[in-house]
Amino acid sequence: MDSAHVADDLTRVLYTPEQVTERLQAVAAEIDRDYAGQDLLLVGVLNGAVMVMADLSRSLSIHCRMDWMAISSYGSGTQSSGVVRILKDLNTDISGRHVLVVEDIIDTGLTLSYLISNLRSREPASLEIMTMFRKPEAQRNAVEVKYVGFDIPNEFVVGYGLDYDGRYRNLTAVGTLAPHVYS
Ligand SMILES: O=P(O)(O)OC[C@H]1O[C@H](OP(=O)(O)OP(=O)(O)O)[C@H](O)[C@@H]1O
Numbered sequence: 001m002d003s004a005h006v007a008d009d010l011t012r013v014l015y016t017p018e019q020v021t022e023r024l025q026a027v028a029a030e031i032d033r034d035y036a037g038q039d040l041l042l043v044g045v046l047n048g049a050v051m052v053m054a055d056l057s058r059s060l061s062i063h064c065r066m067d068w069m070a071i072s073s074y075g076s077g078t079q080s081s082g083v084v085r086i087l088k089d090l091n092t093d094i095s096g097r098h099v100l101v102v103e104d105i106i107d108t109g110l111t112l113s114y115l116i117s118n119l120r121s122r123e124p125a126s127l128e129i130m131t132m133f134r135k136p137e138a139q140r141n142a143v144e145v146k147y148v149g150f151d152i153p154n155e156f157v158v159g160y161g162l163d164y165d166g167r168y169r170n171l172t173a174v175g176t177l178a179p180h181v182y183s
């Protein structure tokens, strides 16, 4: 059974909305500096990266464009299915473009290792990754990430775009769910 209010289902807050915003602004400052004078294309990975993309893009002062891909490797639970599928491709031809992939979380690294090799074959001028959260297991798939918001423990987390069974994306804090949610 879940509670009436989304925040009541959290058992532990890992990051408050203020901590998320502060870290995101620091990352945006790095991106502003690194891409100064370049025409940047931000590629958001639906659905989870919607919040990060909205806040990151509005914290940048450089010019940027945005496009979206939808990729799925998780069903309705907390375990990766191990099978990555493209549900929606980019509208933009990225060849010769400076591309920054924007993600909410890298967990096993499976989604991004697939996505990066797919995007690399389209011959962008540069291709980097920004993720708001990264778990330790991501190292196993050797995904090189240029910008990381927070390295987090290997626990299932929700909020700030991250869902459990489609819910909790609208939580402004990030945390772990109480056991009653899973029962
Ligand atoms: O590193 P991995 O183990 O591959 O996990 C990371 C991916 O899992 C989540 O997406 P999901 O497939 O759940 O879709 P969603 O963004 O719509 O929630 C998340 O947004 C990442 O894209």
Ligand code: HPA
Residues within 6 Å of the ligand: 074, 105, 106, 107, 155, 156, 157, 158, 162, 163, 164
């Ligand atoms: O910890 C997580 N939470 C929500 N979605 C996810 N997708 C991969 N890992 C996670």
